Amino acid sequence: MKPISFKDRVKIYAKAGNGGNGVVAFHRDKRTPRGGPDGGDGGHGGSIILKGDPNTDSLNYLHYQPHQRAEHGGNGAGNNRHGRRGKNTILSVPLGTVIKDPDTEEFIDEIIEEGQEIVIAKGGYGGLGNLRFKSSINQAPDQCKEGTPGEERAYRLELKLMADVGLVGYPNAGKSTLLTALTDATPKVASYPFTTINPILGTLVFENYTRIRIADIPGLIDGAAEGVGLGHYFLRHIERSRFLIFVIDMAAEDNRNPADDYRNLRKELETYNPELADRPFLVLANKTDEDVAEENLAEFKKETGLDPLCISAGLGEGCEKIKEILYDHFFGK
Ligand SMILES: Nc1nc2c(ncn2[C@@H]2O[C@H](COP(=O)(O)OP(=O)(O)OP(=O)(O)O)[C@@H](O)[C@H]2O)c(=O)[nH]1
Ligand SMILES: [Mg+2]
Known part of the structure; x- marks a missing residue:
C-alpha cells in the first residue's frame, strides 16, 4: 500500500x-x-x-x-x-x-x-x-x-490530528464502530481489514456539553513503527493523542490472538516513540457479544494480567462506562 x-x-x-x-x-x-x-x-x-x-x-x-x-x-x-x-x-x-x-x-x-x-x-x-x-x-x-x-x-x-483520545487497534478490531457509538462521526464500518484509510475525528459531547475529540486511526499492522504499510502516517496521529484506547478484538476474528495483539500494539507504539509508553490508556475487550469472546477473555486476562473493560461496540454495550472513564480523566470528578 x-x-x-x-x-x-x-x-x-x-x-x-x-x-x-x-x-x-x-x-x-x-x-x-x-x-x-x-x-x-x-x-x-x-x-x-x-x-x-x-x-x-x-x-x-x-x-x-x-x-x-x-x-x-x-x-x-x-x-x-x-x-x-x-x-x-x-x-x-x-x-x-x-x-x-x-x-x-x-x-x-x-x-x-x-x-x-x-x-x-x-x-x-x-x-x-x-x-x-x-x-x-x-x-x-x-x-x-x-x-x-x-x-x-x-x-x-x-x-497531525489534534485529538484528545486516539483509538489504537489492529484492522477489523471495531475502532470505527466504537467511534460511531461514542461520537457524531460516521466512519465507514465493514468486515474487511483497512476499511478506514484516513484518520477520522469525532466529537464526544458529554451531558454538560463539555467535549473531547476522538480519532479513529486506521488499523496498525506489525512493523508499523518501521514504516511498514502506512505505519508512520498512522503513528504520527496517535502520537498527538493525550489518551489512548486500545481496542482488542476478543472474538479473535482473522485468527488473531488478543494477548499477542495487545503486546504487539504496545511494542509498535513504544518503538515509534518511547514516550507513548507513559501515556494514560484504557484497554477495551470488544465484540464480547460473540460466544468465543468469553474463553478468549479468560486467556487474555491470564496472559497479560490486565482486566480490560468488556464492551460490544456493535451493540453499544459498555459505551456509557467508557464515557465515564474519559470524563473523569479529562475533567475530574
Ligand atoms: N460481533 C461484533 N462485531 C463487531 C463489533 N464491533 C465491530 N464489529 C464488526 O467488526 C467489523 C470491523 O469493524 P470496524 O469498526 O470497521 O473495524 P475497524 O477497527 O475500524 O477496522 P479498520 O478500519 O479496517 O481498521 C465490522 O464487520 C463490524 O460490524 C462488536 O462489538 N461485535
Ligand atoms: Mg475502521
Whole structure:
C-alpha cells in the first residue's frame, strides 16, 4: 500500500507576489512647469500565509492546488501615487498542521492555535519612486528602484490530528464502530481489514456539553513503527493523542490472538516513540457479544494480567462506562 490517497501530507509551492517598481516622474502643470520629482513607490507584493482554522480538518484542497501565488504589488505612478499593495493569499489549514522542509523533512514550524498565522512566503518590497531620492543637492533625481521579487519556496505540510483520545487497534478490531457509538462521526464500518484509510475525528459531547475529540486511526499492522504499510502516517496521529484506547478484538476474528495483539500494539507504539509508553490508556475487550469472546477473555486476562473493560461496540454495550472513564480523566470528578 502506498500513501497515495493520503491528503494529510502534501507538498506545496508558494510564490509570493513581487514588489511593484518605483517610477521616475516629474510634476508639471500650467503654473509649475518644473514642479520637481513626484514618482511614487511600488506597492509591496502579497505574502502567502497559513492560518489555523478549527473548522478545517484536511489539507485536501492543497493537494489539488499545490501551486499557490500571491498578488504582485502595483507599480508607482506620477503625482506621488503609490502602487497598490498585492493581496495576501491566506490558506486555511487545520490545527496541527506541521510545516517541514520538503527535501530534508526538517521541522520548520506548526500551526496549533485558532487564528495563528505563519508567513511561508514573504511578498517582495515595493521599489522607491524618484521623489524619495530628492535631496538638497539633487533636486531632480532620475533614479528609482525596482521592487524585489517575492519569496518562492516549496514546503511539505503534514497534518497531525489534534485529538484528545486516539483509538489504537489492529484492522477489523471495531475502532470505527466504537467511534460511531461514542461520537457524531460516521466512519465507514465493514468486515474487511483497512476499511478506514484516513484518520477520522469525532466529537464526544458529554451531558454538560463539555467535549473531547476522538480519532479513529486506521488499523496498525506489525512493523508499523518501521514504516511498514502506512505505519508512520498512522503513528504520527496517535502520537498527538493525550489518551489512548486500545481496542482488542476478543472474538479473535482473522485468527488473531488478543494477548499477542495487545503486546504487539504496545511494542509498535513504544518503538515509534518511547514516550507513548507513559501515556494514560484504557484497554477495551470488544465484540464480547460473540460466544468465543468469553474463553478468549479468560486467556487474555491470564496472559497479560490486565482486566480490560468488556464492551460490544456493535451493540453499544459498555459505551456509557467508557464515557465515564474519559470524563473523569479529562475533567475530574
Ligand atoms: N460481533 C461484533 N462485531 C463487531 C463489533 N464491533 C465491530 N464489529 C464488526 O467488526 C467489523 C470491523 O469493524 P470496524 O469498526 O470497521 O473495524 P475497524 O477497527 O475500524 O477496522 P479498520 O478500519 O479496517 O481498521 C465490522 O464487520 C463490524 O460490524 C462488536 O462489538 N461485535
Ligand atoms: Mg475502521
